[in-house]
Amino acid sequence: MSPPLTTLPDPSGFAPHFVIDPDIVYLNHGSFGACSEEILRAQDTHRRNAERELVDFYVHNAWPLLDRSRRALGSLVKCAPEDLVFVHNATTGVASIATNHHLNPGDEILITNAAYPACANNLRRAADRAGASVNVVNLPWPNVTEDLIIDTIMGAVTPKTKLCMLSLVVSSLGYRLPVETLIPKLREQGIETILDAAHGPGCIPMDIETWNPAYTTGNAHKWLCAPKGAAFLHVRKDLQHGFRPLVLSNDARNPEEAGKRTGRSAFNHEFDYAGTDDVSPYLTIADAIQWLSSLFDDGMEGLMAHNHALCMRGRDALLDVLNIEAPVPESMLGPLCTLPIGSLSQNVNDIKAALRKDHKIEVPVWTAPDGSPILRISAQLYNTEAQYTYLARALDTLRA
Numbered sequence: 001m002s003p004p005l006t007t008l009p010d011p012s013g014f015a016p017h018f019v020i021d022p023d024i025v026y027l028n029h030g031s032f033g034a035c036s037e038e039i040l041r042a043q044d045t046h047r048r049n050a051e052r053e054l055v056d057f058y059v060h061n062a063w064p065l066l067d068r069s070r071r072a073l074g075s076l077v078k079c080a081p082e083d084l085v086f087v088h089n090a091t092t093g094v095a096s097i098a099t100n101h102h103l104n105p106g107d108e109i110l111i112t113n114a115a116y117p118a119c120a121n122n123l124r125r126a127a128d129r130a131g132a133s134v135n136v137v138n139l140p141w142p143n144v145t146e147d148l149i150i151d152t153i154m155g156a157v158t159p160k161t162k163l164c165m166l167s168l169v170v171s172s173l174g175y176r177l178p179v180e181t182l183i184p185k186l187r188e189q190g191i192e193t194i195l196d197a198a199h200g201p202g203c204i205p206m207d208i209e210t211w212n213p214a215y216t217t218g219n220a221h222k223w224l225c226a227p228k229g230a231a232f233l234h235v236r237k238d239l240q241h242g243f244r245p246l247v248l249s250n251d252a253r254n255p256e257e258a259g260k261r262t263g264r265s266a267f268n269h270e271f272d273y274a275g276t277d278d279v280s281p282y283l284t285i286a287d288a289i290q291w292l293s294s295l296f297d298d299g300m301e302g303l304m305a306h307n308h309a310l311c312m313r314g315r316d317a318l319l320d321v322l323n324i325e326a327p328v329p330e331s332m333l334g335p336l337c338t339l340p341i342g343s344l345s346q347n348v349n350d351i352k353a354a355l356r357k358d359h360k361i362e363v364p365v366w367t368a369p370d371g372s373p374i375l376r377i378s379a380q381l382y383n384t385e386a387q388y389t390y391l392a393r394a395l396d397t398l399r400a
């Protein structure tokens with residue numbers, strides 16, 4: 001057991017807004033997000049409004065409230081609101097795409113070795129059913145550059161490649177893929193892109209309309225701090241006709257006609273009511289954006305810049321103690337940063353357990369897709385620079 005450090009570092013001024021246990025140094029916003037008190041209260045208000053008059057809520061009131069969140073999200077990720085629908089998580093987003101996108105026998109889907117497993121699994125099932133296959137390309141790690149990524153991914157394209165899934169921010173390696181270059185390059189070769197932006201809204205600036213992927217899914221329950229079960233799916237206009245939710249509901253036999261009743265497209269209508277459900281996570285997305293935007297003079301841009309700068313200060317503290325060069329240029333990072341920890345002699349499970357049990361630090365310690373040990377830090381409002389210094393000192397005691 002490594003010797004315990006002194007007292008835990010002071011939390012940030014924003015920490016009292018969050019429900020997170022103050023006795024844990026929580027450096028893992030990236031895995032599940034964390035809600036603020038304000039956001040949980042907003043969700044509670046939506047739930048109570050529903051429970052006061054359920055028929056009014058489900059038959060009338062929920063629709064404009066869904067549109068309110070759709071507008072707030074559309075303006076953040078830069079797309080027409082009506083091209084967005086809500087799903088419970090990015091996994092469901094990819095599963096919906098996998099079910100709807102037509103594949104022919106022999107087609108190939110290109111993914112990276114750092115694709116999120118749940119999303120990759122849904123594509124594999126779709127490929128199996130269609131007699132298609134999934135081709136995996138290895139992302140660079142460490143010594144990462146945008147050019148290297150572009151060459152690596154484009155070099156893995158074959159004449160059979162028809163669909164490609166790219167993470168906007170790669171979960172395990174923490175870096176952003178140059179999607180603004182990759183998506184048009186792939187499309188020039190007849191390949192459509194699924195953009196997995198689970199770490200997207202509120203994490204780094206997004207511009208769906210300019211990037212123009214066929215499909216985008218992203219979580220609001222990560223970097224927008226929305227309640228769990230709040231995510232979106234964007235489908236490019238030319239692919240929306242006949243794009244159906246995984247679960248068909250009452251109006252599935254004539255969604256166009258039903259959509260006229262609720263003043264929306266068949267695409268919006270079918271996703272907006274997929275059976276009785278708690279839609280409060282979706283409705284709270286607008287409140288989460290509003291609250292986060294209110295904290296900085298320049299709104300969400302300010303929040304993203306704050307979290308990125310904090311993450312970089314944390315990275316510097318860790319590079320120092322690990323005595324390594326940065327594996328990824330700063331320009332490819334947002335509020336997440338992964339570092340190689342091969343200089344520590346323990347295995348990843350022992351490091352993880354020591355950090356959690358001896359030092360009360362929650363931080364992911366994993367193996368990278370290439371099998372090498374890594375650690376990923378996240379930076380969100382409730383974190384402070386002192387917490388990363390504390391982590392650095394904890395790693396130092398492990399080395400000793």
Ligand SMILES: Cc1ncc(COP(=O)(O)O)c(C=O)c1O
Pocket residue numbers: 030031088089090091092116118119167169170171196198199219
């Ligand atoms: C890149 C990426 N895609 C998809 C997911 C899955 O998100 P969810 O569990 O909300 O479906 C994650 C989760 O961390 C992720 O990092």
